[in-house]
Amino acid sequence: MGQKINPLGLRLGETQRHHSLWFAQSKSYSLGLQEDEKIRNCIKKYVQKNRKISSVFVGIAHIEIQKETDLITVIIHVGDPKKLFKENRTQEIKKLKINVQKEKGLNFVNRKLNIAIRKVTKPYRQPNFLAEYIALQLKNRVPFRRAMKKAIELSKQANTKGIQVQLAGRIGGKEIARVEWIREGRVPLQTIRAKIDHCSSTVRTIYGVLGIKIWIFVGEQ
Numbered sequence: 001m002g003q004k005i006n007p008l009g010l011r012l013g014e015t016q017r018h019h020s021l022w023f024a025q026s027k028s029y030s031l032g033l034q035e036d037e038k039i040r041n042c043i044k045k046y047v048q049k050n051r052k053i054s055s056v057f058v059g060i061a062h063i064e065i066q067k068e069t070d071l072i073t074v075i076i077h078v079g080d081p082k083k084l085f086k087e088n089r090t091q092e093i094k095k096l097k098i099n100v101q102k103e104k105g106l107n108f109v110n111r112k113l114n115i116a117i118r119k120v121t122k123p124y125r126q127p128n129f130l131a132e133y134i135a136l137q138l139k140n141r142v143p144f145r146r147a148m149k150k151a152i153e154l155s156k157q158a159n160t161k162g163i164q165v166q167l168a169g170r171i172g173g174k175e176i177a178r179v180e181w182i183r184e185g186r187v188p189l190q191t192i193r194a195k196i197d198h199c200s201s202t203v204r205t206i207y208g209v210l211g212i213k214i215w216i217f218v219g220e221q
Helices: 028-048 089-101 127-139 144-157
Strands: 060-065 071-078 112-119 161-171 178-185 194-205 208-220
Touching: 028 060, 028 071, 028 089, 060 178, 089 112, 089 178, 112 161, 127 144, 127 194, 127 208, 144 178
Parallel strands: 071 112
Antiparallel strands: 060 071, 161 178, 161 208, 194 208
């Protein structure tokens, strides 16, 4: 069971909470989900386009969306807001807000949009940060095992109890796709009370698309 379902969905209501907080009737529920996905993708594309960092990427941990009748509040959780927006933060947020409002398929008629930035105290306990770090290393032609071990080392410095990193695809440019993974510490996927954070992302390399999955075990409730 631990390898067959998403560990975040399994633990909703126990150790995890939703990143989208709103209510909708059954007929409009799917439209609300699509709207959330478009908002998140628009923000990520804007940040990647405007912030090219050559060192360790300090990116987005997660994006929380809260919806009311006439208001949409988007909270972007980041590791270091100064590195995310090096110039005037207020102006950058305004530009981002305009960019989201112009996104095709989003309707902001009679609805306001607020965007806020919150800092994550321990970024390397967040799997999305480590996935961005590994993706950056792979793009720079760093050997995949070295990148995975460095990500594990950064996670251990943030006092995590266990981590598992998995890569899949044409790793190292080999002709046949394969799966490689490394685990340090405990990662009890079948224990519901275990607080496990998980992410899956992709990175485009010259050999093709690689998949990155990370499980981080923080502790038990």
